[in-house]
Amino acid sequence: MYKKVTMNKNDILRRLRFALNYNDAQMLAVFALADQPIKREQLLQWYLRDDQPGFFEMLDLELAIFLNGLIIQLRGSKDGPMPEPESELTHNLILRKLKIALNLQTEEMLAIWELANYKLSKHE
Secondary structure, three states: OOOOOOOOHHHHHHHHHHHHOOOHHHHHHHHHHOOOOOOHHHHHHHHOOOOOOOOOOOOHHHHHHHHHHHHHHHHOOOOOOOOOOOOOOOHHHHHHHHHHHOOOOHHHHHHHHHHOOOOOOOOO
C-alpha cells in the first residue's frame, strides 16, 4: 500500500525550481513567457513555508501560468493565441503539463515513478 502524498502549489513550485536548477531571474522569465510577469517579492513569498512569516499561498491559476510558461520555454510557443491558464488544477493536469514541458513519453514517466519507488501501471 502506498502512502498518499499531498503537496501544495508552493511546494510544487519550490521543488520544480530546485529540480530545474533555476534562479529567481529564470523563474520570473518563465512567468513572463506566459504573458503574466510577476514581481520578485511575490516569488519570494511563494518560496516560504506555510509556517514562515510572509508566506503567501499560491493559487491554482498562478501555478498553471508557471507551467504554461515552462512549456513555452522548453518546447516553444504554439501558433495562435496563448493558452488560457486553468483556474483549478488537479494532480493529473499538473503531471500532464510537466510531461509536455519536459517532452516525456509515458514509458519515461513510468521509469521516473519507479526510480522513486512508486509503482504505477500504464493505465494509472
